[in-house]
Amino acid sequence: MRIDLHTHSTASDGTDTPAELVVNAAAAGLDVVAITDHDTTAGWAPAVEALPAGLTLVRGMEMSCIGLGEDGYPVSVHLLAYLFDPTDRSFADERERLRAERVDRLRAMAQRMAADGLPIDPEAVLASAGPSAGRPHLARALVAAGVVSSVDAAFTDLLAARGRYYVEKADTPLRRAVSMIAEAGGVSVLAHTKARKRGRLLAESDIRELAELGLGGLEIAHPDHSAPDREALAGLAAELGLLRTGSSDYHGANKTIELGEFTTDPAQFEELVGKATGVPVVVS
Ligand code: AMP
Ligand code: FE
Ligand code: FE
Ligand code: ZN
Numbered sequence: 001m002r003i004d005l006h007t008h009s010t011a012s013d014g015t016d017t018p019a020e021l022v023v024n025a026a027a028a029g030l031d032v033v034a035i036t037d038h039d040t041t042a043g044w045a046p047a048v049e050a051l052p053a054g055l056t057l058v059r060g061m062e063m064s065c066i067g068l069g070e071d072g073y074p075v076s077v078h079l080l081a082y083l084f085d086p087t088d089r090s091f092a093d094e095r096e097r098l099r100a101e102r103v104d105r106l107r108a109m110a111q112r113m114a115a116d117g118l119p120i121d122p123e124a125v126l127a128s129a130g131p132s133a134g135r136p137h138l139a140r141a142l143v144a145a146g147v148v149s150s151v152d153a154a155f156t157d158l159l160a161a162r163g164r165y166y167v168e169k170a171d172t173p174l175r176r177a178v179s180m181i182a183e184a185g186g187v188s189v190l191a192h193t194k195a196r197k198r199g200r201l202l203a204e205s206d207i208r209e210l211a212e213l214g215l216g217g218l219e220i221a222h223p224d225h226s227a228p229d230r231e232a233l234a235g236l237a238a239e240l241g242l243l244r245t246g247s248s249d250y251h252g253a254n255k256t257i258e259l260g261e262f263t264t265d266p267a268q269f270e271e272l273v274g275k276a277t278g279v280p281v282v283v284s
Contacts, residue, residue, distance in 0.1 A: 005080070010229055012037035012043075012062075014254065024037075026054065033098065035047050037061065040099060055283075056283050059279055059282065060082040060083065063181075064098055071200060076171065078191040079178070083280070088180075091134075098171065098172065105167045110138055135154075145198075193207065196228035206217050211241070216242065223257045224249075
């Protein structure tokens with residue numbers, strides 16, 4: 001069983017359409033794939049529609065949250081949400097708010113670049129994005145305009161959180177997100193909490209507190225996690241009774257990682273499915 005529980009499509013900042021994503025997942029030899037676009041479930045229906053025989057689809061999302069950093073200041077945190085009821089009203093409203101924040105924020109970043117003389121058209125950047133606009137859409141515009149050589153290069157400077165063009169967005173407080181997901185029958189898993197190259201990290205005290213509040217698991221195996229960090233996280237998950245997942249965080253051509261490069265243990269997956277009451281997994 002090969003299980004990849006964190007991937008992105010064109011519904012957010014991946015480059016495979018949801019249909020291509022499930023076809024590519026089957027071609028990569030996966031048995032289970034989760035579609036986890038940022039702040040949207042727009043990819044769910046087309047992924048179900050195109051699901052190849054033999055592949056199990058987990059409907060999920062990666063939610064933009066704000067937590068407490070190790071240094072005591074707020075830090076951006078990604079929270080994976082699996083198998084929740086998409087019609088739960090307060091959760092659906094919050095997703096809509098997050099997507100509106102994304103649009104306003106990306107427009108503001110693009111406008112700052114344009115004002116500085118960079119060859120960027122803010123409205124064209126927004127038009128290039130699907131339901132959930134993100135910095136990778138601006139990165140691709142910068143590559144297309146010849147400003148930088150790659151999406152990755154755009155993030156080292158122009159799009160970086162400490163860069164001159166960065167604009168904050170108002171993400172969901174982590175505690176609130178964990179309870180919203182639970183109330184919608186879903187299972188929450190903290191994504192890449194030790195991705196050091198992305199910036200500051202979430203305080204361990206926050207993880208411990210969230211475990212008390214219904215957090216479901218920790219993402220352990222991830223391309224941005226070192227081996228020692230994975231080991232430490234697995235220990236923490238065991239201590240707190242949390243699920244342990246592993247995933248590629250595939251973004252198509254926006255990153256170099258392939259589907260299935262990191263995977264989840266089948267027993268952990270079964271336990272995750274057993275905890276969810278929102279929507280079932282889909283098998284074609
Ligand atoms: P945003 O959601 O708009 O804040 O943009 C963050 C997204 O940018 C993440 O979900 C990643 O997919 C992507 N990202 C962050 N750092 C990099 C990088 N170095 N190279 C490529 N994509 C990145
Ligand atoms: Fe992303
Ligand atoms: Fe993420
Ligand atoms: Zn992701």
